[in-house]
Amino acid sequence: MSLAHRQRRKRPELNLVPLIDVLVMLIFFAFVTMQFKSASTLNITLPKVETAGKNEFRGNVTIAIAKDGALSFNGKDVTDAQLIEALKAVKNIDKDTPVLIRMDEKGTLDRLTFVWDACRKVGLTKHSLQSR
Template sequence: MSLLVTRRRRRPELPLVPLIDVLVMLVLFAYVTMQARTAASLNITLPKAETAGKNAFKGSITIGIDAQGRLAFNGREVADNQLLDVLRQVKNIDREIPVLIRADETAQLKKATFVMDVCRKAGLHKFSLLVRE
């Protein structure tokens, strides 16, 4: 008499918890290491001036001009024809707010002059050109 031993076969399992842990770590790693590219990160190299003082303004707005002539208002890219409307809205809130113009050292003088002219048209007369020491 032979004994037949019948063993039940175990159902295959997929360990989900370790897989989810690995997936979460990959997503976290991707989020931490990615570079957020926004208009605020216009690649601007300020011109150098030996007589430059500290450029500490509180409560100011910043207009950036990169080497290609693109404009950024407080870090958001704006078109040339939108700048006047944006500055008029700012003037309605605070007409004494200083405007800081951050122009790349290779930007055309024509573009910086355009920004200064638009500031005057909007009624904002306190503007400065930001430089580095």
């Protein structure tokens, strides 16, 4: 090969601009289609606790108490009797399952004590109250 022939040969290039454009569109699409779980299922405003640490709940049982006293078990509305039956079923699977209780800051203490008492009656003793 001659010297002139070597100089005409171009190095292959990878055009990164279209790849970056596609990546940005994929990230944008992921954020638009992502569903966020929040306390808005029962329109609950969690009470603020100054001394609370981070809420690092790792269990799979969540009981929500709305300001009007309505209960929800893992996102599904339940009655008092249905809650007790659901807690019994959880205890039969694993008695060490932690229970997270989320109560609206305007909720009544009697509903909270009912949920705590229901957990203890069926044998679930690892329960915590979520705050913000």
